[in-house]
Amino acid sequence: MFDFITKRSFGFNLLVVIVLFFALALLFFSMLGVITKHGQQLTVPNVKGKNVVEAIDLLEKAGFEADVRDSIFIDSLPPLAVYAQTPDNGAQVKVGRTIYLTVNKTVAPMVKMPDLEGFTFRSAEMMLKSLRLNVGDTIYKPDFAANTVLQQLFNGKRIKPGTEIPEGSNITLIISSGTGSVENPVPNFIGLTYAEAREVLSASNLNPGTIIIDPNVKDTANAYIIKQVPTRKNEIGDYNMVRAGETVDFWLSATKPEVDSSKQASPDQQEE
Known part of the structure; x- marks a missing residue:
């Protein structure tokens, strides 16, 4: 074979190479449709919501490959259910195309x-x-x-x-929800424990504001209210008014203040 090639002229050998090249190229392009499965397309089935094992089996039987690409957690989906697929269902793709799946996690992160x-x-x-x-x-x-x-x-x-x-x-x-539109008299908290005051605040739809605690107080819940702002009444004896949602500031002490019982209203009477 080597003698056959060497005894021929360069031009003849070049011609043979060119003919072989075009013959191989023609063969390649004629087989390209078979290699790439040109024209062989299938519709991607819908596997969303199916268990991943069932989804992969369904895709393989339909002529596709399947690969789990990602995972996510959706509380409304069963564990290992397919959340998404790429390409999506209904797409026309070539036979053997890989369908990538996103699967629901078994345990919530x-x-x-x-x-x-x-x-x-x-x-x-x-x-x-x-x-x-x-x-x-x-x-x-x-x-x-x-x-x-x-x-x-x-x-x-x-x-x-x-x-x-x-x-x-x-x-x-x-x-x-913002402050209310109706004004009511400020409850009287003087002499109440802070725990009792919190109950009155809740019943009146009011909130605690700044709390100033005496250094001697060891138990805040059972400490006594000795001062409040706004006060029950103003300097001329009229009731101060507050709206639902507003705050009341308190001063707390370990010692119960002396309160005139004839003027001290009970929590049930304070809203009258």
């Missing part, structure tokens, strides 16, 4: 609870959504800072920022 108190409701909602948490119930309570988050609750209890909870959890928000 844990996320840290953010501090939402003081946020507007819209900002709190966006923050929860970014962490894949949900807004559960919204409870409105009178307060001067309208439309802001006053408290955040999980399973009915106040939750501290940084506490780890499952992704997809529902967070209850207590939202300020």
